[in-house]
Amino acid sequence: MAIAQVLALSSSTSSFVRTDRPKVRRAAPSRVAAAAAGATVGEPARRLVAAFDPAIPLASAVTPPSEWYTDPEFLRLELDRVFLRGWQxxxxxxxxxxxxxxxxxxxxxxxxxxxxxxxxxxxxxxxxxxxxxxxxxxxxxxxxxxxxxxxxxxxxxxxxxxxxxxxxxxxxxxxxxxxxxxxxxxxxxxxxxxxxDNFAQDTVDDVVGDEWLGSASDLLSRNGIDTSLPHICRREYIIECNWKVFCDNYLDGGYHVPYAHGALASGLQLQSYETLTYERVSVQRCESAPAEQEDIDRLGTKAIYAFVYPNFMINRYGPWMDTNLAVPLDATRCKVVFDYFLDESLLDDQDFIDQSLKDSEQVQIEDIALCEGVQKGLESPAYGVAIVSIRRLFIDRRL
Incomplete structure (x- = not known):
């Protein structure tokens, strides 16, 4: 795989891939897949992959090089090896x-x-x-x-x-x-x-969850993510950053929340934050702080944030579920699509809906500023690689 393979919140998007994915024999790329990738990927992008060692112990690991977030050739490799293979x-x-x-x-x-x-x-x-x-x-x-x-x-x-x-x-x-x-x-x-890809075997919906989510599918089902909540609205953002920068920010979880999202942090008990890793999924969980009497209870008692490799995020909290899909546009821009779903019992409470969406929008504005700032730093000659922060609780659920 052509994405970072470090099991850490501040790592790259494929943090769950190296040891978790079974090794399988692959047929040569189809003409459709090869054409979709644009053309044959050149050696510079492959050298960028080869230069990164995912086997380094986590305590000694470094992040992927900044070129992974800036090089158009590397994005072409990701499209071919990541996005055009497997369920999306x-x-x-x-x-x-x-x-x-x-x-x-x-x-x-x-x-x-x-x-x-x-x-x-x-x-x-x-x-x-x-x-x-x-x-x-x-x-x-x-x-x-x-x-x-x-x-x-x-x-x-x-x-x-x-x-x-x-x-x-x-x-x-x-x-x-x-x-x-x-x-x-x-x-x-x-x-x-x-x-x-043209080499996928025929499948049916009752097994696609196992193919797409692996052993995390049961956990997500138990937490109400596979229920059909009514769709409320869609919002789209064009962000001036590589798609992995947005995903990295999501996986960074509770690390940056106290510094960047003051309002959100006040609604979470960050000492309860934990991360569970699966084959293709990372799940971050956090208990919510009791809501003040005059406040709306948007977050409920527990928030669950599931990242599905390579670019899909599912957030379940209180009566809400929202999803984030990070779509690469070019090496330094992405489109992020937010879809909001709400429990039927609150569909008529327009004040609750409006305030909840306003609170969510504030978090997105803060995250966009962070991501675009990081992208500028990645393009600077002052940055190459950095250390990986591992001061977190990780629970490895690989089966």
């Missing part, structure tokens, strides 16, 4: 709740569309017309078919080519050969997952 969170089921619902997205060079056909079956496809490469769908909504805006080629929500314009006289044309290219799709709880 791409949305939530509320976006495709009803027949004919769809939403589109992009990961690296992969344009994709997720949809539910008229019979209620969930599908995912490369969002590219097979005729002249135009994108077919944009945004989200409802459609009974996808029609190319360029030449009018039309596809069903099952991916079949329904109409090809001006093809008379073309020899050996079989429209069955020109359907949309499929992508594997599944759901776990309220989340829609996709995988973009």
């Amino acid at each position: 969170a791409v949305g939530h089921i509320g976006q495709v709740k009803n027949p004919n619902d769809f939403f589109s997205g992009r990961l690296g060079n992969v344009e994709f569309v997720i949809c539910r056909d008229a019979h209620g079956k969930l599908h995912a496809f490369h969002n590219v017309c097979r005729h002249h490469a135009s994108l077919l769908a944009c945004g989200s909504g409802q459609k009974t078919c996808f029609q190319c805006p360029y030449h009018g080629w039309t596809y069903g929500l099952d991916g079949a080519l329904l109409k090809a314009t001006r093809i008379s006289g073309i020899k050996n044309f079989n429209k069955n050969d020109f359907g949309l290219l499929p992508i594997k799709v599944a759901t776990w709880g309220p989340f829609v997952l996709a995988r973009f």
